[in-house]
Amino acid sequence: MKMKTMTIGILLAALILAGAPRAVAGTVTAKGSDTMVILAQKWAEVYMQKSTGTKIQVTGGGSGTGFAALQNQTCDLANASRKIKANEIGSYIKAFGKRPTEYKVAMDGLSVYVSAENTVKELSLDQLDQVFSGRIKNWKELGGTDAPITVYSRENSSGTYEFFKEHVLKGKDFASSAQTMPGTAAVLQAVAKDKNGIGYGGAAYGAGAKHLAVKKDDSTPAIEPTEEAVVGGTYPISRFLFIYLNPALDKGEIAGYLTWIRSDEGQKLVKDVGYFPLPKNLRQ
Amino acid sequence: MGIHRGHKARPLEWVAEKLIFAISLSAILMVFLIFLFVAREAWPIFTGSMNSAAIQPVLQASDTAKLKPEVLQSYLGLTKAGFTAMDRESIQALMEVRQAAMDELPASVRSDKDANLNTVSWKYLIQPHQWTGYDKPEYIWQPISTINKYNIIPLVIGSIKASLVALAFSVPLALGAAIYVSQLARPALKEWLKPAIEMLAGIPSVVVGSFAYIFLATVLQKFLGYESRLNALLAGVALGFAIIPVVFSIAEDALTSVPRAYTQAALALGASKWKAAWQIGLPAAIPGVFAAVVLGFGRAIGETMIVLLASGNASIVSWSVFDSTRTMTATIAAEMAEAVFGGNHYRILFLIGALLFVVTFFSNLAGDLIIHRLKAKMEGKV
Amino acid sequence: MTPASPASINAGSANGFRSASFDYTSYFFTGITGLAVALILTMLFVLLGTILANGWPSLSWRFITANPQKDFFEPASAGVLPMIVGTSVRVILMTIFVIPVGVITAIYLTEYAHASSLSTRVIRGAVNNLAGVPSIVFGLFGAGFFVHFVGKSMDGFIYGAAGTKVWGQECLLWASMTLAVMTLPVVIVATEESLRAILPGLREASLALGATKLQTIVRIVVPQALPGIMTGGILAVGRAAGEVAPILFTGAAYYMADLPKSLSNQFMDLGYHVFILSTQSPDIEKTRTTLYATVLVLLLLTFALNFVAVLIRSKIRRQMRAAH
Numbered sequence: 001m002k003m004k005t006m007t008i009g010i011l012l013a014a015l016i017l018a019g020a021p022r023a024v025a026g027t028v029t030a031k032g033s034d035t036m037v038i039l040a041q042k043w044a045e046v047y048m049q050k051s052t053g054t055k056i057q058v059t060g061g062g063s064g065t066g067f068a069a070l071q072n073q074t075c076d077l078a079n080a081s082r083k084i085k086a087n088e089i090g091s092y093i094k095a096f097g098k099r100p101t102e103y104k105v106a107m108d109g110l111s112v113y114v115s116a117e118n119t120v121k122e123l124s125l126d127q128l129d130q131v132f133s134g135r136i137k138n139w140k141e142l143g144g145t146d147a148p149i150t151v152y153s154r155e156n157s158s159g160t161y162e163f164f165k166e167h168v169l170k171g172k173d174f175a176s177s178a179q180t181m182p183g184t185a186a187v188l189q190a191v192a193k194d195k196n197g198i199g200y201g202g203a204a205y206g207a208g209a210k211h212l213a214v215k216k217d218d219s220t221p222a223i224e225p226t227e228e229a230v231v232g233g234t235y236p237i238s239r240f241l242f243i244y245l246n247p248a249l250d251k252g253e254i255a256g257y258l259t260w261i262r263s264d265e266g267q268k269l270v271k272d273v274g275y276f277p278l279p280k281n282l283r284q
Numbered sequence: 285m286g287i288h289r290g291h292k293a294r295p296l297e298w299v300a301e302k303l304i305f306a307i308s309l310s311a312i313l314m315v316f317l318i319f320l321f322v323a324r325e326a327w328p329i330f331t332g333s334m335n336s337a338a339i340q341p342v343l344q345a346s347d348t349a350k351l352k353p354e355v356l357q358s359y360l361g362l363t364k365a366g367f368t369a370m371d372r373e374s375i376q377a378l379m380e381v382r383q384a385a386m387d388e389l390p391a392s393v394r395s396d397k398d399a400n401l402n403t404v405s406w407k408y409l410i411q412p413h414q415w416t417g418y419d420k421p422e423y424i425w426q427p428i429s430t431i432n433k434y435n436i437i438p439l440v441i442g443s444i445k446a447s448l449v450a451l452a453f454s455v456p457l458a459l460g461a462a463i464y465v466s467q468l469a470r471p472a473l474k475e476w477l478k479p480a481i482e483m484l485a486g487i488p489s490v491v492v493g494s495f496a497y498i499f500l501a502t503v504l505q506k507f508l509g510y511e512s513r514l515n516a517l518l519a520g521v522a523l524g525f526a527i528i529p530v531v532f533s534i535a536e537d538a539l540t541s542v543p544r545a546y547t548q549a550a551l552a553l554g555a556s557k558w559k560a561a562w563q564i565g566l567p568a569a570i571p572g573v574f575a576a577v578v579l580g581f582g583r584a585i586g587e588t589m590i591v592l593l594a595s596g597n598a599s600i601v602s603w604s605v606f607d608s609t610r611t612m613t614a615t616i617a618a619e620m621a622e623a624v625f626g627g628n629h630y631r632i633l634f635l636i637g638a639l640l641f642v643v644t645f646f647s648n649l650a651g652d653l654i655i656h657r658l659k660a661k662m663e664g665k666v
Numbered sequence: 667m668t669p670a671s672p673a674s675i676n677a678g679s680a681n682g683f684r685s686a687s688f689d690y691t692s693y694f695f696t697g698i699t700g701l702a703v704a705l706i707l708t709m710l711f712v713l714l715g716t717i718l719a720n721g722w723p724s725l726s727w728r729f730i731t732a733n734p735q736k737d738f739f740e741p742a743s744a745g746v747l748p749m750i751v752g753t754s755v756r757v758i759l760m761t762i763f764v765i766p767v768g769v770i771t772a773i774y775l776t777e778y779a780h781a782s783s784l785s786t787r788v789i790r791g792a793v794n795n796l797a798g799v800p801s802i803v804f805g806l807f808g809a810g811f812f813v814h815f816v817g818k819s820m821d822g823f824i825y826g827a828a829g830t831k832v833w834g835q836e837c838l839l840w841a842s843m844t845l846a847v848m849t850l851p852v853v854i855v856a857t858e859e860s861l862r863a864i865l866p867g868l869r870e871a872s873l874a875l876g877a878t879k880l881q882t883i884v885r886i887v888v889p890q891a892l893p894g895i896m897t898g899g900i901l902a903v904g905r906a907a908g909e910v911a912p913i914l915f916t917g918a919a920y921y922m923a924d925l926p927k928s929l930s931n932q933f934m935d936l937g938y939h940v941f942i943l944s945t946q947s948p949d950i951e952k953t954r955t956t957l958y959a960t961v962l963v964l965l966l967l968t969f970a971l972n973f974v975a976v977l978i979r980s981k982i983r984r985q986m987r988a989a990h
Binding site: 321464468469557634641 | 770788799
Binding site: 060074183202 | 737739831834835836919920921922923924932941942944945946947948949950951952953
């Protein structure tokens, strides 16, 4: 027994010690938004093949997790699908005395999905506002069939939710009856299966549902969420994706990597994973 | 065990014995720690020291130099050490950020009658309130909003509703199965029926959840033709997968623990197998069956992944089983990852966790006490 | 005949039992309860059948051993190796933490404590209660206690107040510890059962030969109970392997390019991956086969473990019956 206890003790101690951090030179760690994980991983892979010697590690967890990690110095780059908030900047300043540097790295268009069977083809921002805040409750009012609207939304922890709320609902609350899905795929799945459903999410997602064309107001034409429309800024619901970092680290290989991401070469990869590249004037 | 005589204890023996006793207390320690640490994070809500008002008092950043250090320190929420460690520029930057955050507030929020309310005070957590933009006083859960609304009533109702549906669906099934397996089935059949039903307990809840959400949802909607594809009914049925084995096991145990002599006496008097089970076995085991239901409820209300995937998560106050429903557990799972550490939302989620702990604690306690009594009674009578 | 209400039956009225020559109610109710059994089994088979039918075709050696370097939603590049590794490592670590504590508690309860003493009753109550705490509350506890309290204190102790953050974040170690707390009751109950199954005569013989109580426990009782302890461990692993809620805030990662290298790393997990696949995929129809295959891997893992536990347990029970 004594031997065993000792063995277990030694084993445990070894395990704990093995957990001690080993500073690996040349490893860049990126953490944050789950929406951006696949994209960030793609960038990392291609860049690592191109410039040997740099090692890039990507983890998800959510935009907020990325900001927290940036502030704790457990990552170098924070991927974010939303802009950093004032209190997050505040806690960052408390840790470093400076604001983090922000880079726009890609664009994303938010599509409004309805069932493929739905006869409605386009809606204005104002109509969307009323549908998602629960003031329009029947498809009849939008020129569709006489059927109640089922609203699908995202969990309030997602950047997509906040963006849609701010830009389409102008900060108002979503209808309480809106069902909140734990992922864009879940929204899409629900809308595809529900002929009275309406939901929103990344334009790159798509199979199974119809993407509505969106009008800025009644006088402007309805725009489909295509690449030119999103990148050109004519599609009314589009957003940037960001990378934040400590300004002190924005040099050497990290700066090189960030420049490459925003170059034509890096931006080409954006499309492969279903987002939209930056407009030309924002590239490097 | 009853044997205490042995070789004379050595000092080491004494130490080992004390050590074993100390370690055996770890279960108690853990229950205590769980409550302590979940409640600890929620504590500022109880004491009312959090303020979630959208409009917070602002000190002008340009006045930084004129302000007293103590005032600055408490305004910026810094510790004494943290404050002295910061240089002037950082403090200035921090002041600017604070001010900018308030300046960025749209005029609509500034003029909102609710902008000065502390929405994490108990009044707004459990009572309806007529928020700006709503027609009547309502229970609203909108934790990420211009005016954050943290009313937990929709979540409590959602949890209770989903659990009740789950019980209504699974108790008859589990109880019927328990009666059949313990009283009516041939021993050979019983040998494999019991593990087969208990196999349900081995299926991870995330698997049941995604099965319900991808497959069962479509099937049920096709049969029953309701509006909302994901709803309390679906969540309840899916929860059934998780609680049927719980209710079945306990009920079956209780029924089996009824002394054989009872039912055999009835059989000898000419009762059918069924009558002996229904009129003698079941009444004797009723407390155990009740305990099974209570423990099943505890399991249902605490289940997370199934309801997160199957319930639709709409935070509405409605008792209709065909409406989507948002439970306490799913809310924690969905929102915790992005909640700012130590913020209002974070603390409210821990408050919900503490509430869940208390509810399940008492349902477990009640269930265990009933089973304990039943056992004592059964053993005493034999 | 009219079915008599249970209340009307008491010891005296034996007549109430006399049945007609052919008892329709009896057949009817036997049928009803039998139907309940059939329904539950149908539920089980539909669930398992759907998963098996959809998952089996896409289950391949490549899928099990591939690291999804590119895109895990894409069936061609999907793989579950890092998830299998993550899940395995976290349950193995959990076993290391939970077995000693669980076994010692069970030893105290069976060998030292009086069955009716206050300490026994309180410990037993705590064990039962621990078994009923919702898994998501364990997640909150893990985040509040292990990550933010123990982890942060460890960092402060090792690296100083302003130092780096190593343990004060979600990682493998804290996820395993959280699961260890969650499965403690499973191990305690299983071990207790096997300790009670040991013949008292063995203990008495050992004591009579002059062994101390501790020696008896270490040399006689525990080795005898080993299969039972193993069962407890396996049951705990079976329970923990598929749990997602407790590790959501304590260590599971959405994506990691590399396998975890240290206890302070996060990890990818099979159960969490099932959740991700079913809610985050850009094209659900395309991902469906991958999802079912992943579910199948998870189920095979947990069922295999549970099955082994059931086998060992039934063997112990048979031995016990034979011995008594």
